[in-house]
Amino acid sequence: MELELRHLKTIRAIAEAGSLTRAATVLGLAQPALSAQLRRIERALGGTLFERGRHGVRVTALGELVLERTRIVLPAVTELQREATRFARTRHETERLRLGGTHGPLLGALVDRLADAAPGATVTTRASWSERELAGLLAEGRLDFALAGTCGSAEPPGAEHLVWREIAVDPVFVMLPDGHPLTGGREADLIELADEEWACVPGDGCFADCFTAACARAGFAPRRMYETDIASCVHLVQVGRAVGLCRATFPPTPGITTRPLTGSPLVWRHLLGWHPATQEAGTAATVLAEARTAHAGAAARSDSYADWLAAQ
Incomplete structure (x- = not known):
């Protein structure tokens, strides 16, 4: 499986929610489906991103690395989309x-x-x-x-x-x-x-x-x-x-x-x-x-x- 932007958004949502249950609600997914998706992401990245416990999840060292890159990549992609839209509109107009x-x-x-x-x-x-x-x-x-x-x-x-x-x-x-x-x-x-x-x-x-x-x-x-x-x-x-x-x-x-x-x-x-x-x-x-x-x-x-x- 190749890593996609939606996978980075899933990792970010889990980290921000602090539990799979709350993250599933935010993402509009059933918890089993979110758990299965997280396992596929972790296999693609080669390690565990979150440690599960009774009180939620805790980010691992690998998870921290991925989240650090996510905080850079996702805003950059969003800004790229905005700039591309403005550029296309400007070209059309001028x-x-x-x-x-x-x-x-x-x-x-x-x-x-x-x-x-x-x-x-x-x-x-x-x-x-x-x-x-x-x-x-x-x-x-x-x-x-x-x-x-x-x-x-x-x-x-x-x-x-x-x-x-x-x-x-x-x-x-x-x-x-x-x-x-x-x-x-x-x-x-x-x-x-x-x-x-x-x-x-x-x-x-x-x-x-x-x-x-x-x-x-x-x-x-x-x-x-x-x-x-x-x-x-x-x-x-x-x-x-x-x-x-x-x-x-x-x-x-x-x-x-x-x-x-x-x-x-x-x-x-x-x-x-x-x-x-x-x-x-x-x-x-x-x-x-x-x-x-x-x-x-x-x-x-x-x-x-x-x-x-x-x-x-």
Whole structure:
């Protein structure tokens, strides 16, 4: 028989209890079973560990030697288990961080923030225009966190299975080519854009319907809408082919001026999502705090957004 940790725990329990009867009660064993186990342990060690008497047991010289080593080995093994658990958790939390996000400056800003907050982490990113796709990747465990958003108070995708926390709420701005008549004002009224063609990045939420409804409330139906990637939207605005819809944190871009829409008929909620079964509360809190700081930094870099905030 090879000596195991459970055998050392048995020896310690007998010594601490002072009798086989009391030790059997502590260990949840019948006394005959404990006596038989002790005999096997003593055969494996080559000598008697306890002398039995009417008033209990007394530790032999060999028993004292084994107990001395037990007092070192058992705490060391316990601490080893704790350290291994902490190490495994730390590796999971800091060595790999898979982020997903939709278009806009927030994903890059968050990666930059996390590079400082967790310099040992390997951060990977995945961009998608589809909030539903990002939610699916979270649910499948293929992403750790996702930056997405909803129009107004709409329910985020996969809300019944995932955790979504609000980063910030922004008004939706309009992108105008430099020289457009409305760039001279502090804001643009939607009805003043009734004759324009539009450009925006696609999504699978309700934003398109909300935009159409906002135009209807203003008294017109929007003309052609180009749904395309952000670089194409920027080009269409720069050449005067369309005006664009963007989040208020849209960064300064040559040839484009952004302005808030009068009355903020459209708003966008920035959200951070994760699966509750795969993320530690501390990690989620850290990423959420960094995402909020990243958003504040993006907002500060937009003069038009800063002016709008100052006027509120």
